Amino acid sequence: MVNGVLIGLVYSLLAIGLTLIWGVMNVLNFAHGDFLMIGMFLSYWLYALAGVDPLFSVPINAVALFLLGVLIYRFVISKVMKGPPLAQLVVTFGVSIFLSNLAALIWTPDFRTIGHSMLTGTWDVSGIELSIPRLVTAIGSVLASLGILWFLRKTRTGKAILAVEMDREAALIMGINAERINSLSFGIGSALTGVAGAMLATYYYIYPFVGGTFGLICFCIVALGGFGSIEGAFIAGILVGVVETLGGYLLDPSYKLAIVFAMYLVTVWIRPQGLRGW
Numbered sequence: 001m002v003n004g005v006l007i008g009l010v011y012s013l014l015a016i017g018l019t020l021i022w023g024v025m026n027v028l029n030f031a032h033g034d035f036l037m038i039g040m041f042l043s044y045w046l047y048a049l050a051g052v053d054p055l056f057s058v059p060i061n062a063v064a065l066f067l068l069g070v071l072i073y074r075f076v077i078s079k080v081m082k083g084p085p086l087a088q089l090v091v092t093f094g095v096s097i098f099l100s101n102l103a104a105l106i107w108t109p110d111f112r113t114i115g116h117s118m119l120t121g122t123w124d125v126s127g128i129e130l131s132i133p134r135l136v137t138a139i140g141s142v143l144a145s146l147g148i149l150w151f152l153r154k155t156r157t158g159k160a161i162l163a164v165e166m167d168r169e170a171a172l173i174m175g176i177n178a179e180r181i182n183s184l185s186f187g188i189g190s191a192l193t194g195v196a197g198a199m200l201a202t203y204y205y206i207y208p209f210v211g212g213t214f215g216l217i218c219f220c221i222v223a224l225g226g227f228g229s230i231e232g233a234f235i236a237g238i239l240v241g242v243v244e245t246l247g248g249y250l251l252d253p254s255y256k257l258a259i260v261f262a263m264y265l266v267t268v269w270i271r272p273q274g275l276r277g278w
Helices: 002-025 032-050 054-075 085-107 132-154 156-166 168-173 178-200 210-225 230-250 253-270
Strands: 122-125 128-131
Touching: 002 032, 002 128, 002 132, 002 156, 002 178, 002 210, 002 230, 032 054, 032 085, 032 178, 032 210, 054 178, 085 210, 122 132, 128 132, 132 156, 132 178, 132 230, 156 168, 156 178, 168 178, 210 230, 210 253, 230 253
Parallel strands: none
Antiparallel strands: 122 128
């Protein structure tokens, strides 16, 4: 149960980035999980080549993935923004295939781990053994989630993002540069994968196709929480983490994803707009 909450908080952070992109741009980014993979590899190589612990690579990852997201938006995604939704899906799916296979070509499909991070061991809390890497990753995810909520609600730029999300036409009339907001939102969503990637690298296997599973889970979370709802994504992320962990414990670990997808199908059948959707 506790482990479910811990991994669920990481899912929440990733889903917030994905639902932000959808809310502002109405684009479902199929490459979201692959940005996470790039973030994990970036932390790995910073550790392997420069001795930078993944915990300290969080800001580097955030900046690097923000810039990567902005570049991919400007040179790829923006070209199909006025096209049909299917074109946008195909393009982001193409970006996903390109990134994962490029990573496999450069770094090979081998599994890698960071063996000597400063985040190691367990912490005993009333007889419950908590993994310190998982605990710190969950705390970092909460702080990052709260940080993005503060940014969106308290800063002028954040309010402009929310304005475009709520009513693009009205925002344009008010003089908000929607193209700039699109680019910024895609960059922020990508930066959140960089933050999560740095922290996950402390205890998760790193390989070119690791983003596929996380991407699918994030899509389920965004749909469960309601497309465009940040609060819904946060709640649904924790729910999915708990259900996944309990399902693996009560049944079999190989059924974890199947249980998550079954919950997703039941939820959208009963409530298509999601937990917090309109």
